Amino acid sequence: MDKYGYRFSFGPWNIHEGADPFGPPVRPTWDFEVKLSVYKELGFDAVQFHDDDAVPDLNDLSPAQIGQQARAVRQKLADQGLVAEFVAPRLWEHPKTIDGAYTSNNPQERSYAIDRSKKAADIARELGTDLMVLWLAREGTYMREAKDAGRAAHQLLEAINTLLEYDPDLRIAIEPKPNEPMDLAYIPTMGHALALGFQTQDPGRVGVLMESAHSILAGLDPVDEISFAMAFGKLWGVHLNDQNGLKFDQDRSFGSVDLRRAFNQVRVLDENRYWEVGMVGLDVKAVRTQPNELATKHLRNSLHMFLKLLQLARSLDREAVDELIVARDYEELDWLILSHLMG
Numbered sequence: 001m002d003k004y005g006y007r008f009s010f011g012p013w014n015i016h017e018g019a020d021p022f023g024p025p026v027r028p029t030w031d032f033e034v035k036l037s038v039y040k041e042l043g044f045d046a047v048q049f050h051d052d053d054a055v056p057d058l059n060d061l062s063p064a065q066i067g068q069q070a071r072a073v074r075q076k077l078a079d080q081g082l083v084a085e086f087v088a089p090r091l092w093e094h095p096k097t098i099d100g101a102y103t104s105n106n107p108q109e110r111s112y113a114i115d116r117s118k119k120a121a122d123i124a125r126e127l128g129t130d131l132m133v134l135w136l137a138r139e140g141t142y143m144r145e146a147k148d149a150g151r152a153a154h155q156l157l158e159a160i161n162t163l164l165e166y167d168p169d170l171r172i173a174i175e176p177k178p179n180e181p182m183d184l185a186y187i188p189t190m191g192h193a194l195a196l197g198f199q200t201q202d203p204g205r206v207g208v209l210m211e212s213a214h215s216i217l218a219g220l221d222p223v224d225e226i227s228f229a230m231a232f233g234k235l236w237g238v239h240l241n242d243q244n245g246l247k248f249d250q251d252r253s254f255g256s257v258d259l260r261r262a263f264n265q266v267r268v269l270d271e272n273r274y275w276e277v278g279m280v281g282l283d284v285k286a287v288r289t290q291p292n293e294l295a296t297k298h299l300r301n302s303l304h305m306f307l308k309l310l311q312l313a314r315s316l317d318r319e320a321v322d323e324l325i326v327a328r329d330y331e332e333l334d335w336l337i338l339s340h341l342m343g
């Protein structure tokens, strides 16, 4: 399979048991090793990690034990010809993160979040990646009066500065999302994430990760979110997927809801030579109805969709597009794109 220089990744959570807020798992859990064994055959090159995907129960382990376990995971990756793309601290499940992590109203809980993130940075180093992704799951409010958004912005800044100081080689990509689990999140869009990054003590080491579903949930077009971040050289990761309107975060297969929007995401990534800066991450989940033995098809479909849309992006008649733009004949442009997509 020719991947045109692009590298593809997903996380162990993308092979999922199918639980939702109203029902238990419907598929058995796959061992981590079994998950690793399907990456290559599906065409993937790299693994995305939460800190505890790599080192389960890390809160109960000493730094030496964490190091040892992370090194063992690195070996398992190497055995499969895989690498780690990033590590993300999981700051949303522990009782100390009920009221937020870096922005909790409780100072001990804020320190827990920082300590946990430092451990995630250590794991990233052991896994051989310099990239940390920060999805700020619980930084936000259910009750507007419970926290102060200005103070929260400074707390987030301080947390990122602390991590940049802790590991001088670390790069941090902030993954914005407007809601879920929070009612209102503090870093809902690319603009918020970039503004925060530019204020840090080492802006050259802070970028963003764009997830299609998150942009759509914010009422924005992922295509413009990608272009905005790439205009400043800040798009260091993507979570391509799809989303059917303003409802729960669906993580649908890439391109399965809006083909034209998916085409344009691939087109702008390719026009900006994304293959030189980052991997194509696919944060997709099989729908709950999918039988266990067929529960990797969403990954296969998403990767193939990217490659098919890449061919369409590269075979688009650019001269014809430019002529229509000059003529301001945008209706004909509309038709040209639709005809190109329909083949």
Ligand code: XUL
Pocket (backbone or CB within 6 Å): 050, 088, 133, 135, 175, 177, 211, 239, 249, 283
């Ligand atoms: C949550 C989400 C996460 C992050 C990684 O919506 O997208 O999977 O991508 O922590």
Ligand code: MN
Pocket (backbone or CB within 6 Å): 175, 211, 239, 283
């Ligand atoms: Mn994501």
